[in-house]
Amino acid sequence: MTVEVNDELNQKRKKTELILSNIYNLPAMSSVMLEVSKLLDDPSTGTSRLSKMIGRDQGLATKILSIANSPLYGLPRKVSTIDFAILIIGYQDIKNIVIALSMIESFKNKTDKNLNQKDFWLHSVVCGNGAKRIAEDRNIKLSGEAFVSGLLHDLGIPVIHKYFHSSFEEIVKKVNEKGYSYLDAELETIGYNHQDIGGFLSKKWNLPSQLSESITNHHSPLNESSNIQLNSLVHFADYMTQYLEVGKFYWDNSLELIPEAAKVLGFSSVAEAESFMNNYKSLFQEEAESLRF
Numbered sequence: 001m002t003v004e005v006n007d008e009l010n011q012k013r014k015k016t017e018l019i020l021s022n023i024y025n026l027p028a029m030s031s032v033m034l035e036v037s038k039l040l041d042d043p044s045t046g047t048s049r050l051s052k053m054i055g056r057d058q059g060l061a062t063k064i065l066s067i068a069n070s071p072l073y074g075l076p077r078k079v080s081t082i083d084f085a086i087l088i089i090g091y092q093d094i095k096n097i098v099i100a101l102s103m104i105e106s107f108k109n110k111t112d113k114n115l116n117q118k119d120f121w122l123h124s125v126v127c128g129n130g131a132k133r134i135a136e137d138r139n140i141k142l143s144g145e146a147f148v149s150g151l152l153h154d155l156g157i158p159v160i161h162k163y164f165h166s167s168f169e170e171i172v173k174k175v176n177e178k179g180y181s182y183l184d185a186e187l188e189t190i191g192y193n194h195q196d197i198g199g200f201l202s203k204k205w206n207l208p209s210q211l212s213e214s215i216t217n218h219h220s221p222l223n224e225s226s227n228i229q230l231n232s233l234v235h236f237a238d239y240m241t242q243y244l245e246v247g248k249f250y251w252d253n254s255l256e257l258i259p260e261a262a263k264v265l266g267f268s269s270v271a272e273a274e275s276f277m278n279n280y281k282s283l284f285q286e287e288a289e290s291l292r293f
Helices: 003-025 031-041 047-055 058-068 082-089 091-106 117-137 143-152 156-163 165-178 182-190 194-204 209-216 228-243 259-264 270-278 281-292
Strands: none
Touching (some): 003 156, 003 182, 031 047, 047 058, 047 082, 058 082, 058 091, 058 117, 082 091, 091 117, 091 143, 117 143, 117 156, 143 209, 143 228, 156 194, 165 182, 182 194, 194 209, 228 259, 228 270, 259 270
16 A cells, blocks of 8 residues: 555545544433333332333334244343343343444434445344354353344444535445445445444443443454354354345445354354255344344
């Protein structure tokens, strides 16, 4: 890379960092989500009080119930009330869900021709619940972390769409007209890719480091040697949405399964991993249908 290219990239990164810093300073969390988060930090908080607070935000309550009742989440019975969701899911996982949903909601923009918010939500939840289910089926004790990481893995995409909108359109144009990958088009246009941006914001929101690392490395799961299992879970679930063509998102059209990531999850070969994925086809389809309605 030449000095001139380095200088241009650094200038783009500085501009992007400035915008991201201003995003962080916005009061992004809704008052209800902020209060829920505080209540969950208080060990004396009762289920009834927490349930009433969540119920004040109908959108939040509906999304918690939709996640709890989705087939991939794997709860043994129908969850019809927030009280029961709290009891059966547990305080820590409820808190993780609230934080993740607040981040997604904060950076949501209007649907347009380049980003359908419903498609993005479907992809995020299928990936999150898929990562959780895969962790459980592979006896990996990271199901809670896998869910949140999977839900938030593409957080950088709606951030680019909302706060770098002209750049978002330029990225799509480079992919469609010049054959770029999305990651390369992002890097050339704003100096960072969506992994970097999602990781940057998750650190600013004080998410655990392993969650930030998995968001930063879901396309390159072996980058963080201390965190490759969680990275690989999210990468695998993300790839499954493309492989099974259920809950897929067009930004991942060129995504390929990294064989070493499959081995981290205990698969001896890509063929064995694909056989495992094929067994999930109907479950992913059921998941997608439940989330659509």
